[in-house]
Amino acid sequence: MISAINFYLTYSNIKFNSFFAIRYLIDTLQGYAAWLIVREIIFWLDRRLPYQAGIGKRILLQVMLTTLAGLAFIAISTEILSILIKNEPAPIDFYSMDLVIIGIWFFVINGVYIGIYFYKSLEIAGQKKPESEKKGILVKTGNQSLLVQDSEIAMLIVEDDYVSLVSFAGKKYLLDKSLDNLEQTLPPDSFFRINRQAILHRQAIKGFSRIDNGKLKIQLAMETKSLPELSISRIKAAAFRAWFIPA
Numbered sequence: 253m254i255s256a257i258n259f260y261l262t263y264s265n266i267k268f269n270s271f272f273a274i275r276y277l278i279d280t281l282q283g284y285a286a287w288l289i290v291r292e293i294i295f296w297l298d299r300r301l302p303y304q305a306g307i308g309k310r311i312l313l314q315v316m317l318t319t320l321a322g323l324a325f326i327a328i329s330t331e332i333l334s335i336l337i338k339n340e341p342a343p344i345d346f347y348s349m350d351l352v353i354i355g356i357w358f359f360v361i362n363g364v365y366i367g368i369y370f371y372k373s374l375e376i377a378g379q380k381k382p383e384s385e386k387k388g389i390l391v392k393t394g395n396q397s398l399l400v401q402d403s404e405i406a407m408l409i410v411e412d413d414y415v416s417l418v419s420f421a422g423k424k425y426l427l428d429k430s431l432d433n434l435e436q437t438l439p440p441d442s443f444f445r446i447n448r449q450a451i452l453h454r455q456a457i458k459g460f461s462r463i464d465n466g467k468l469k470i471q472l473a474m475e476t477k478s479l480p481e482l483s484i485s486r487i488k489a490a491a492f493r494a495w496f497i498p499a
Contacts, residue, residue, distance in 0.1 A: 254357055255280040278333065283357075286325050290318040290358065294365050303369055311366060319358040326354055389434065391417060391425035400425070402442060406456040406474060408434055410449045420456070420474065444495050446470060446484045457496065460484070468492065 255276060294314060303310050327347070334342040388401035406420045410431055417425045427434070435445055445451045458473035466486030484492050 255283055282326060282329055286322045289325055290322050290361055293318050293321060315362050318362055319355060322358045323351060323355055389417060402439060406453050408451040444492060446482060450482055
C-alpha cells in the first residue's frame with residue numbers, strides 16, 4: 253500500500269507494463285527491508301531505553317534513529333541499484349523529492365508503534381483493579397466476618413482435616429472450604445500449591461534446598477510455630493523453580 257501511494261506521488265506518467273512491475277517490486281522490497289530495520293531498532297530501544305525511563309527522550313531518540321537508518325538504507329540501496337541497472341548514480345530529484353516523501357512514512361511508522369505502546373498501556377491499566385477491589389478470602393473470627401486480602405495471606409495449610417489461613421501478621425483463621433476450592437480463587441502468579449497440604453504466597457518463601465529423592469525443602473521468610481516440614485515432591489520441583497525464579 254505504501255509503495256502504491258509512493259508511486260502515485262513520485263511518478264507523473266505511470267504505465268502498467270513490465271518496467272512498472274519490476275520497479276514496483278523493487279520499491280516494495282526496499283520498503284519492506286527498511287521497515288525491518290526500523291522494527292529492530294524499536295525493539296532494541298524497548299530493551300535499552302523503555303518508555304517508562306523517560307518517554308520524551310525515548311520518542312525523540314526513536315524517531316531520529318529510525319528515520320536516519322531507514323533513509324540511509326533507502327539511499328544506499330537505490331544508489332547501488334541505479335549503478336547496477338543504469339550504470340549511473342541516482343538522479344538529484346531522488347534526494348530532493350523521493351527521499352522526502354519516504355521520510356514522511358518513517359514518521360507514520362513511528363506513530364503507529366508509539367500508538368501501540370500507549371494502547372497496550374491503557375489496556376493493562378484497565379485490567380488492574382483498584383486497591384478497594386482486590387480479592388481476598390472471607391474469614392470468621394468470633395461474631396465478625398473479615399476479608400483477608402490476597403496480599404495479606406502468607407499460606408493456606410491443612411491441619412487436622414481443616415484448612416488454616418496464616419497471615420503475614422501471624423494470625424491464623426480456620427476456614428470451611430477445601431484447599432482445592434481455595435486454590436481456584438488465588439492468583440497463580442502470587443501463590444503456588446507446593447503439595448496436597450499447603451499453598452504458599454511468594455513473599456512467604458525465602459528459598460529452598462534440595463533433599464532426598466529430588467525433593468525440595470521450603471525455607472520460609474517468616475517465623476511459624478507448630479507447622480510440619482514443608483516440602484515439594486520431585487514431580488512438582490521443576491514447576492516450582494520455574495514459578496519461583498522466572499526466566
